[in-house]
Amino acid sequence: RKEVEQDPGPFNVPEGATVAFNCTYSNSASQSFFWYRQDCRKEPKLLMSVYSSGNEDGRFTAQLNRASQYISLLIRDSKLSDSATYLCVAGGNYQLIWGAGTKLIIKP
């Protein structure tokens, strides 16, 4: 079992729709969780940290479910510019553990 698992997609979503990604992690001792966004041939950029209480930043909402060991990302009113790969990341024992990413394509 991979340490951090994500559906690779692609998710093809019409502009303006709401889309949700889930990600599961295997290390129950993980204390930090993040979503990164990566555009083609660019560096990963931190989108959000994920807190136990959940957090929201504009159109983006992240949730953590420790009991089931998954984190989620919800994007509302999706824009063409949201097209990217979204990487789920969990803090391991001494490094970040990266999921393989979920590709999102927003269609006009």
Next chain:
Amino acid sequence: DTEVTQTPKHLVMGMTNKKSLKCEQHMGHRAMYWYKQKAKKPPELMFVYSYEKLSINESVPSRFSPECPNSSLLNLHLHALQPEDSALYLCASSQGTPTYEQYFGPGTRLTVT
């Protein structure tokens, strides 16, 4: 608008060349990282420097040699690379331990011929 800068943006080198990648961060972070990323894969950790000391080496071949001259600078010296080493090399930094948020530079796209 990145506060982690990397040079060069692109590098093409032969298998007998020696070259260096450079990274500088302007955020006062005390941990810096080198990652390697192949197409359609997540970043793969190579080295971690914490307070200017090498703390993690993820069994990287000796043809990659990191150096941390000070808390803002990180170099990666390359020698006798193989074509399979062609990848995007990313530098990152974080405030504290490696499980904190990490901020990435734009990367160096390396091609080994």
